[in-house]
Amino acid sequence: MTTGLCRLFTIRQRGYHLRFHPSNLSSQLWIDPEERQEALRFFRDYLKLGDRVVDVGANIGDTVLTAATQVGIAGHVTGFEPHPRTFRFLQDNIQLNRAANVELINCAVGASAGIVRFSDNRRDDMNRVDGGDVSVSIMRLDMCLPDTLPVALLKIDVEGYEKFVLEGAGRVLEQALCIHFEVCASHFRRFGYSTSELLRLLCERGFRLFRLHEPRGLVSITVEYDTDSFENLIALRDVDDFRRRTGWVVQEA
Numbered sequence: 001m002t003t004g005l006c007r008l009f010t011i012r013q014r015g016y017h018l019r020f021h022p023s024n025l026s027s028q029l030w031i032d033p034e035e036r037q038e039a040l041r042f043f044r045d046y047l048k049l050g051d052r053v054v055d056v057g058a059n060i061g062d063t064v065l066t067a068a069t070q071v072g073i074a075g076h077v078t079g080f081e082p083h084p085r086t087f088r089f090l091q092d093n094i095q096l097n098r099a100a101n102v103e104l105i106n107c108a109v110g111a112s113a114g115i116v117r118f119s120d121n122r123r124d125d126m127n128r129v130d131g132g133d134v135s136v137s138i139m140r141l142d143m144c145l146p147d148t149l150p151v152a153l154l155k156i157d158v159e160g161y162e163k164f165v166l167e168g169a170g171r172v173l174e175q176a177l178c179i180h181f182e183v184c185a186s187h188f189r190r191f192g193y194s195t196s197e198l199l200r201l202l203c204e205r206g207f208r209l210f211r212l213h214e215p216r217g218l219v220s221i222t223v224e225y226d227t228d229s230f231e232n233l234i235a236l237r238d239v240d241d242f243r244r245r246t247g248w249v250v251q252e253a
Helices: 024-031 037-046 062-071 084-096 162-167 170-175 185-190 195-204 239-246
Strands: 010-013 016-019 052-056 076-080 102-105 114-118 134-139 153-156 178-183 208-213 217-220 231-236 249-251
Touching: 010 024, 010 062, 016 024, 016 062, 016 084, 037 062, 037 153, 037 178, 037 231, 037 239, 052 062, 062 076, 062 084, 062 102, 062 153, 084 102, 153 162, 162 178, 162 195, 178 195, 185 195, 195 208, 208 249, 231 239, 239 249
Parallel strands: 052 076, 052 153, 076 102, 153 178, 217 249
Antiparallel strands: 010 016, 114 134, 178 231, 208 217, 208 231
16 A cells, blocks of 8 residues: 555455555455445345435445446446545546446535535545545535436435535435435534434434344334444335335334
8 A cells, every 4th residue: 555556456346346545445345355245235235226326425436336236227326525535546446347327426515515624534434524634625415416316325424424415405305215324423513413413304304214233124213313333324215115125124113
């Protein structure tokens, strides 16, 4: 990674390859190519041919490429990544795999359009909007996706900025069947809101809330759910549709 020679190598994943760019996620996968497979199982089980996917916080592209493989050429994946260096790694991975069903957008996503300061940390998969050293464009999701086509899956992983992504996505939320999003109370406090505020926003938009439960299951939660650990939660508009897609066990309150 220090010399840049890592870029000569690729890392085999299920259905695609990632170049060994000098990034945190690339180094983890170089050491253990199976590192992310449990986390990616949700995407493989849920997505079907022809689906439309929106990935906010795409990083170097493992979720984008997993989704692109699942939805096929008839489907479409839009990936957002604000950090310019990480975006170049993302672009290269999409080109490496000749993923013609992927569109990439180099901007942050939030409640309004403009310019924000973005961090430039050594652990680059934790970079976020925080008044850091890098200036990036920010747009509302509703501006970036102007049509009204259904969105099978909206994935959001933006290190605490999730509430603002949702506030700028009122119309897209109406089109979305499923949202896969990260929660961490300490990250949310950094931006002045609580986990319950985020969860209540989704409930008000007609979604039901769930935790992932292994193996291949979901357990319902209320808006009072909270955690200081990093965790991915699921918001569903239609629970029966999710069951038909995945065959997973869904435990409802």
